[in-house]
Amino acid sequence: MSGRGEHYFSARPRAASRTSTVRLELTDLDIQLQTDSGIFSHGRLDPGTKILLERAPLPRVRGDILDLGCGYGPIALALASRRKRARVWAVDVNERAVVLTRQNAEALGRGNVFSRMPDEVPGDVRFAAIYSNPPIRIxxxxxxxxxxxxxxxxxxxxxxxxxxxKHLGSDSLARWLDGQGFPTTRLLSERGYRLLEVRPADEGPAT
Known part of the structure; x- marks a missing residue:
């Protein structure tokens, strides 16, 4: 949240720009990313995002990858580094986040990252995998x-x-997704965070 009545999911943050650098250090990756005020997890790597990047499985099938709610781009850029031949779509409703992710991708030479507003993603694009630290507070x-x-x-x-x-409703969200026909499995629980795997409708849980 970046000001009274304003959230990181505001389309056009009013908060004055205050850039800083975050180090994204994983077992297979060590990069510097620029962050800014008015976007999710400004100035730091969110602990839930780090758990996702350290523990989530790589895509099971080939195809485009989506980072839903990309912020300044740590998920998209890590995935693009691990899957250099895949198109990675970084999507956010926050214009500042979309621009910043694009700039971070350019600085790192990740030409396979496509940073876009939601309505800029072609309607016929489908995804082999979606990764998200979703905006629960919307x-x-x-x-x-x-x-x-x-x-x-x-x-x-x-x-x-x-x-x-778990304190933001992970377990009830998993039950709701199951009820909507998307088989949902808890992959792990770590430091209060649940990592949930969601399969397409009409498919059973992964075995």
């Missing part, structure tokens, strides 16, 4: 609509991996 109704719209674009055999803290 409210349950908006969150559900967001997830349903993108999960419907998973390829057969694909999956989504979400990281959600």
């Amino acid at each position: 409210g349950k109704k908006a969150l559900h609509e967001l997830l349903l719209s993108w999960l419907a674009r998973l390829l057969p055999g694909g999956s989504a991996v979400l990281v959600v803290h």
